Amino acid sequence: MERIDTTLVTALRERLRQVSGTEIETVETHISWVLLTPALAYKLKKPVHLPFVDFSSVAAREHFCNEELRLNRRFAPSLYLGVVPVYGTVDAPRIGGDGKDETSEPIDHLVCMRRFPESAVLRSQLRAPSFDPALLDRFAQRLAASHASAGRATPPSPFGDPGQIALAATRIVAQLRAQVGIPRLEPVQQWIDDKACELRMAWFARQQGGAARECHGDLHTANIVCLDAELVAFDCIEFDPALRWIDVMSDVAFLTMDLKARGRRDLAFRFLDAWLQHSGDYEGLPVLVFYEVYRSLVRGLASCLGPGHEAPDGTAGGVDYMACAHELMRDTHGGARLMITHGFSGSGKSSIASQLVQFAGAVRIRSDVERKRLFGLGPLARSAGQGIDIYTPEATRRTFDRMWACARSALLAGCPVIVDAAFLRRGERRNFERLAAELGVSCSILDCRASDAVLRHRVAQRCAHGDDASEADLQVLDRQLAYHEPLDDGESARAIEVFTDGAVDVASIESRWRDAAAKSA
Known part of the structure; x- marks a missing residue:
């Protein structure tokens, strides 16, 4: 320059x-x-x-x-x-x-x-022991709302076009090669070419479906700041519409990539989990890793173009984005595998599932959230007083069909998947076992148990607080206890049994889930 x-x-x-x-x-x-x-x-x-x-x-x-x-x-x-x-x-x-x-x-x-002080920027906040991960949950909710209300680009607009997506990644590789001659680019370009062929129809479907919207475009940890006790994004792309009118999953991928590059893989999946619950865009998971690799290359190029070319090797602030790209190109999910939860309301299913998301790098699909989505309600909205009944047998059937489709998309993307529902009916469990068999992945059951007194206390407390997606009350719990179809011998053999009255070792559960998947491979 x-x-x-x-x-x-x-x-x-x-x-x-x-x-x-x-x-x-x-x-x-x-x-x-x-x-x-x-x-x-x-x-x-x-x-x-x-x-x-x-x-x-x-x-x-x-x-x-x-x-x-x-x-x-x-x-x-x-x-x-x-x-x-x-x-x-x-x-x-x-x-x-x-x-x-x-x-x-x-x-x-x-x-x-x-x-604002540098200490308020997310990349600095992440290093502080006092950082509250719940900030990312609320940020994900607001980002999903912003994406939902943003303008949409549909054909004949070039935004979101499969050819343009692949070309943008190829241009970044060419610029990296021209700027600094980084030697590790040949396998990156080959990977891009292979993925461009593999994802072409997925990109086309997303463009047709309106996934290309006016986004932020530069959503990494240096462009998010904690102001007034909330995380807010700033410094979005203003100078080139093509870098801003993008697939919403590309916007999300910039932050998940940067969190992973900074050693916070747990927070990357926590943020993704929260965004998915509010957006419902599980269909976008097959393109996520491509966008993460692309974003790591973008960040590496930006470091090369910085004043004085202080990071000619694609690192920035001690973060090696080129190494991140190579790591993302490999299977970092640990392989697609399925887990369904099983247990009564208040048994701790959702609490454990949310922690497993971070431990396992998994995608969670939650029945309480997807049921409400079918009726146009947000995760924390209450259905009472809305003039609708979201708990009819037909609504339940549609909810499980929706979760099945979301799980299939996530498994095909190579993700470990947790389907978070009571699964008290044997037929509901069978449908997901058949899905796993169809896709050639393992299916484990997280069997959560608690004493009757603990179940009732947790359900009553949750109803009083009203801060969870579940609307189950004590009457619902009584009905569950009455109609429950217990696990049969075959299911029990695949179950990871957890008693939740006391402390739970989530790391051990994740290890058992991974081992079960390895044994069935």
């Missing part, structure tokens, strides 16, 4: 120093400078013309400043304060003008934001 004249940024820094009375910090990326006052951050776009961005004119920089404001206010309205014109000269700039400048043309523009 050619050297850029820094006269304006130096003058702006001095101007802000005079106004604030403090020294001004400067953060530089490959396409911008950010000037940090004690309370505010001013972003100045560099006058660059790169293959993926053109900020070479004042008019272009003004346009993209306004776009940055518009687009990022979807995610972080309290963070983005406005676009501020710069008047005067590059040697003596005036931020916002002084009233005399209204008839003159600005020489540039700044995006003005609230300043």
Whole structure:
């Protein structure tokens, strides 16, 4: 990249120093400078013309400043304060003008934001012992809602086109090779070519179904910050619609990849689990790993393009994104395998399943959530007073059909799958056993048991709190106890029996599940 004249940024820094009375910090990326006052951050776009961005004119920089404001206010309205014109000269700039400048043309523009400490950024938060993973759950819920309300691109739009998806990945490989000559790219390109053939029809179906939407586009841990006790995304892609109008699963994949690259595979699957519960997009799982590999290459390229080319090997902040790409290309799920839960309401099925998601890198499909989705209700919505009965035999049949289809998509994607339901009827269990046999994967049963007193206490407590997807009350529990069809001898032989009155060793359960899958292979 050619050297850029820094006269304006130096003058702006001095101007802000005079106004604030403090020294001004400067953060530089490959396409911008950010000037940090004690309370505010001013972003100045560099006058660059790169293959993926053109900020070479004042008019272009003004346009993209306004776009940055518009687009990022979807995610972080309290963070983005406005676009501020710069008047005067590059040697003596005036931020916002002084009233005399209204008839003159600005020489540039700044995006003005609230300043936040580096410690608030997610990549820093992850290193803090006090980090609360529930923040990721709530962030996933809001992201799913944002995706659901975003504009959708359908043919003849090129966004989401299978050929364009493969071409974008190939271009990243070519840029990595041209920029730094990284030697580990041949197997990456071959993998991309193979997957492009394998996933073509899946990509086409997702494009036709409206999965390509106006997303964030750059959703990694350095672009998520904890503000007002919640995680919010910022700094989305404003300069190239093709990088923003993408499959929602590509948006999700950037964060799951970055969490995995930073050694937090558990949080990657926890975030994915929460997003899937709120989005219901299990059909997108077959394309997830491709997008994760693509995103690791993107992040590696961004590190190569950074100021001074400080990371010519595709690492950034101590994270080796090229190694991450190679790891993702291998089967990191531990192989597709199925687990169905079994037990009464209050037996601890969902609690253990949610922990297994993180231990096993699994995908969970929950009956309480999918039942409500069929009626247009969110996971935590209550059906009472809605004028509908979501617990009819027909609703139950549809719920199990939906879970069967979701499990099939996830298993075909190579994921370990946990179907979280009571499974008190033998016929319901048989259907999933047949699915596993059809796909040639193992089927285990997580048999959760608790004393009658514990069951009743947990169900009553959950009803009182109202913070869980389950709506089962004590009457439902009594009906379950009456109609339950126990596991037969064959099922018991495949069951992992867990008594949940006390502490449960989830790591041991995961190990037993993995061993059972290995023995049946």
